[in-house]
Structures are given as structure tokens and as C-alpha cells.
Amino acid sequence: MAPSYKVIYFNFTGRGEPIRMILTYGGIPFEDSRFEMTEWPKVKPTTPLGQVPILEIDGKRYTQTMPICRYLGRLLKIDGKDMLEDMAIDSAVEIIWDILKIAYERAMGGGNEEKKKQLLDKLHEQMPVLLGKFEEDTKKNGFIATNKLSWADLVFLCGYEDMENLLAGENPFAKYPHLQKLKNKLLENKNIKEYLLKRPTNTMMTAYNLKNDLK
Ligand SMILES: N[C@@H](CCC(=O)N[C@@H](CS)C(=O)NCC(=O)O)C(=O)O
Structure with a gap:
């Protein structure tokens, strides 16, 4: 069975978005678990490092944005050839x-x-x-x-x-x-397009949205 993925981050782009974007590009379904800034004091103590993003794979939690992205890049074979x-x-x-x-x-x-x-x-x-x-x-x-x-x-x-x-x-x-x-x-x-069209509204930065540039 394919592993289950869950991304935990603010309802915002920042460090969470590259993880969501790579999963999206690869067509890997994931639970997009978002919370607002105001909820952070409640969420923080439940996280391994007091920080987000977190990627859960089959319920096991992984932290640190770039190592997570690097892992997903390898998984999807969009890493380097050497x-x-x-x-x-x-x-x-x-x-x-x-x-x-x-x-x-x-x-x-x-x-x-x-x-x-x-x-x-x-x-x-x-x-x-x-x-x-x-x-x-x-x-x-x-x-x-x-x-x-x-x-x-x-x-x-x-x-x-x-x-x-x-x-x-x-x-x-x-x-x-x-x-x-x-x-x-x-x-x-196609995957990125679909994701951007259904992505929840970013509550922190609203001046520009990639969605505006979709053809
Ligand atoms: N090196 C970590 C840094 C994570 C980090 O600083 N996350 C910020 C959000 S972008 C955070 O959780 N801030 C809330 C806090 O530290 O209380 C990574 O790249 O994942």
C-alpha cells in the first residue's frame, strides 16, 4: 500500500509550501493540515521541535524543510543525476x-x-x-x-x-x-494548476498569488 502523507504548517506559504508543491508535482496525495497563527500556541507544544513544517509519513513525523524536500526530490527522481x-x-x-x-x-x-x-x-x-x-x-x-x-x-x-x-x-x-x-x-x-485552484486562501500574504498567472 502507498504510504500516507500529511503536511502540517500554517495556513500560509513560507517553509511549508515547497513540501506541498513537491508532493503536488509528483501527484502524491497528502493531507494538507493547516492552522492559523492564532492557533500556534496550542499547536507548538504538540510538535517535536516546537517548529513547523512537519511531514508525517505513515504517522511518523519528520522535521526540517530542506531535508524533507530533498527526500521527496529523490523519491520522485527529480534530484540530480550525480x-x-x-x-x-x-x-x-x-x-x-x-x-x-x-x-x-x-x-x-x-x-x-x-x-x-x-x-x-x-x-x-x-x-x-x-x-x-x-x-x-x-x-x-x-x-x-x-x-x-x-x-x-x-x-x-x-x-x-x-x-x-x-x-x-x-x-x-x-x-x-x-x-x-x-x-x-x-x-x-496539470497537478500544480489543480492545486493552486483549490489551495486555501493564504491569510498572511495576499498581494500576489501564483493562481493569477495561470493560463
Ligand atoms: N530549520 C527549520 C526552521 C523551522 C522554522 O523556523 N519554522 C517556523 C515557521 S517558518 C516556526 O515554526 N516558527 C514558530 C516558532 O518557532 O515558534 C526548517 O527549515 O524547517
């Missing part, structure tokens, strides 16, 4: 999260305007370097990390949506036509 490609995939995913972490820190930074400005400056300094590298790689190979679709591309798709929200109004991908093309190519996937 250790060097796996390193390229891991490296791309780290780059995506390096940018996202700054953008999230800025968004969650409360009322400290000076700190927020510093983080925005840091983003403006790093994005052209890091996204510029992805743009060049994607122009050459069609994908973020290797010359065929890998789980890094699905992490990128989620990162694309979060960056559009965290930097709403700035069009962070406007200068990167190949990254936009990749996003559109991924949105042609």
Missing part, C-alpha cells in the same frame, strides 16, 4: 532561502524602521547578484540548477510567490525574463 548535480540543486535552494530569509526578517521586523531599511538595502544589494546568477543559468539550461527539472525549480516557484508578496509593488522579477518564463512553464503542470 553528486555534483545534487550539490548544484542544494546550492540553488540555499540561495533562494538566503534571499527569502532577509525578506521575511524585514516583513516580521515589527516597527523598527531603521532595521527594516537596512534589510531592504541588503536585499537590493544581494538580489541582482543571486537572481542574476539564476537568470543566466536558466537562460542557458532552462532550469535553475540542472538542465532538467529538479526539486530546486519547485522551491524556486514557491520562492517566486513569496518574494512577489514580501516585495509587493517592486516587481522583483521584472528584470529576469528567463525566471518569469520558468515560473510560467512550471504553472503549465
